[in-house]
Amino acid sequence: MSFGELQKEVLAQLERDFSNFKKTGQARRTSNYLKTRMELLEQNLENAKRYHEEIVSGGKLEENFKKEDMIAVFDQIRAIYLEYRTEMMDGLDKLSPSAPLTPTVGAPPSTGLPSATHQSQPNVLKLPPIKPPTFSGSYTSWRSYHDIFTSLVHNNPGLNEIQKMHFLKESLTGDAERLLHHLDLSSGNYAKAWDLLKERYDHKRVLVNSYLKVFFGQPVQSKESAESLKSLLDTTIEVVHALENLGLPVKDWDTILIYILFQKLSAKTQQLWEEKLGNNKELPTFADFTDFLKSRFRTLEAIVQQASCTTQPKPVTKSPVTAKTFHAKTQKQQFKTQYQCQICKKGQHSLMKCYRFLNMDAVQKQQAVQQAGVCENCLLTATKLVFV
Incomplete structure (x- = not known):
């Protein structure tokens, strides 16, 4: 097999291993299990490095393999390696937080960024991860972002180019992110990306004008x-x-x-x-x-x-409530009912007391009731109430 085929085989193996690892339950991720997988991961990376050196130095390649393509394959291998190894180290830290692993170059330590030296110090307060600053493209924020990112990432000897590119793209938003949108995550693009940012925002005249605009624009x-x-x-x-x-x-x-x-x-x-x-x-x-x-x-x-x-709340003044007296009356004391007879039209009495109505036969009574518009059940009509 050519070195190109061997390199692609390593990439496929890492992708399968990482995929299977993600599917593994937490109960199975014991310390020995994670250490065994980490040893296998390191072995695969060493093989990939060896094949990469042969390819770069002009080793045997098939006609359908190009050197530029194989360099991109190696970048993919390193990206998977970083993510895979980071997850396993996090798993080991959870199992034994008092004795974290000593990270190597290329593996992020517990601070969030790799460093050249990282010694285990028991009984020392574990600080939260240090994250790179974010930058949206504001000129007034450029100098602060530039200085912090340079200290944490750009000048960090424990980071390779692809790691620096990863942290750079993760820290950008807005116009700054769009400026580097066309650059892929690869080691060869980091220097280009950093130079693009400095060319755009590290502009002394524009920076001075931006600060003066803020100063004079205060209300x-x-x-x-x-x-x-x-x-x-x-x-x-x-x-x-x-x-x-x-x-x-x-x-x-x-x-x-x-x-x-x-x-x-x-x-x-x-x-x-x-x-x-x-x-x-x-x-x-x-x-x-x-x-x-x-x-x-x-x-x-x-x-x-x-x-x-010193300000005391004003007391709430309640208006006095006037007491109301209610007097209960019986129905007879409250009002009396007056009926206007609809048959004889001569008295204030009900039909049951109308002499004219009482002298009618049944058919005449029914007709009289219908004509008078009174209730056929109670023989009452409109009632007039007179209060006394």
Whole structure:
């Protein structure tokens, strides 16, 4: 078999082993089971490395195998190896958390990122994993992202190129992610991807303009508020430090910064600042101005806190309830019923007491009832109630 066929056989074997491992129940994943699988995994990787070296150095390849394709196969092998080995190490850590394995180059340790040295230290607090920062394409976030990612990933000797590429793509969102969307997860693309990001976002003039836009875009404080003062101060300090890190002579801008920020303050705070300066003819420093803002927003916070402690809720005033007296009456005391006779039209009595109705025969009575529109059952018609 050629080296190309052998390399593809290793890839197929790793894919089958990893697939079977995922199907294995937790009860079967004992320490010996995981260690045996890890030894087999390391053996497969060593074989893949040996075949890869032969292919790169011009070893025997069949006509249907290209060197570029075989390099991509090796990248796939390493990606499966990393994911497979990481899951097995996590399983071993769960079985014996007090004695974690010492990771090798290419295997992520418990901190989330591989390192060149990683020693087991019993009785030491286990810190949560350190994750690379995220970057969405905002120019004002680039320097912070660049410095942290460079320290954790780019300059980490325990990471190979494909691992760095993995962490790079995982840390990007928005416009930054779309910039590298066309680059696949392979070792040869990491340097290209990192250079693309730096070319796009590591632009000093654009970065300075972005920070200045944030600084000048802060709103004017029409209303006295501790929160608005803190926001003004925090944003200003962040911008000043960022511009200073970019090499601008910010230390010589005290008078300009104070003048611009003074225009953002409320009328009351402007008055207090002028009263603080008094008759002093010397120019105040930026540190003097920031100290004044700190003192001012602390005063406002104290006033609000004191007001909330001294303000007592108003008692709820209930309107007096006027007692109502109810008098019960019997039906005879409350009202009396008056009937208007619909037959004789001469008296206020029921049909049962109408002499004219009583003298009729049965047929005449039925006709009279229907014509009068009274009830055929009770022989009553509309009732008039008279209250007494």
